[in-house]
Amino acid sequence: MAPAAAPRRKRTRLPPDTYAQAGAVCSVTIGLRDRRRAFAAVRIAAAAVEVLRRHAARTGVPVYAYCLMPDHVHLVLGPSKDCDIVEFVGQLKNLVQRAAWKLGMEGKLWHSGFYDHFLRAEERIERVVEYVLDNPVRAGIVEARRHYPFSGSLVFDLRDGP
Secondary structure, three states, X not given: OOOOOOOOOOOOOOOHHHHHOOOOOEEEEEEEHHHOXXXXXXXHHHHHHHHHHHHHHHHOOOEEEEEEEOOEXXXXXXXXXXXXXXXXXXXXXXXXHHHHHHOOOOOOOEOOOXXXXXXXXXXXXXXXXXXXXXXXXXXXXXXXXXXXXXXXXXXXXXXXXX
């Protein structure tokens, strides 16, 4: 009798071209390893936001919303012509890891992989952005999202809403 075939691993990513499709908008959640609360440290969270700003500017990736919670990160973004979403997230994780090490953090920061959800035609980007920005309020960290320094948009002027 032939040995049983090993079970196949479930595919965790969509086809690669999905992450590069012009006009796509994706909500991404990236967890920290062992639910580590690294972004509760103001210096590390501030450095991560700065890395995100520079990386988005360098790659041309539109970041419609971001929110660094103590133990995870939410992004709403799309690909640029030169950088797809998977590439952007991988590079961002690497750059933030290095910045955290420079600030004295030890060990690995990120959980492997990330969760993604592409917005459907009926989903309004404004509602998804608001949902992401309201995370610190729902978590009881701040009373109003405008008081949370580690969230925002690199595309929308949020003084007038997304």
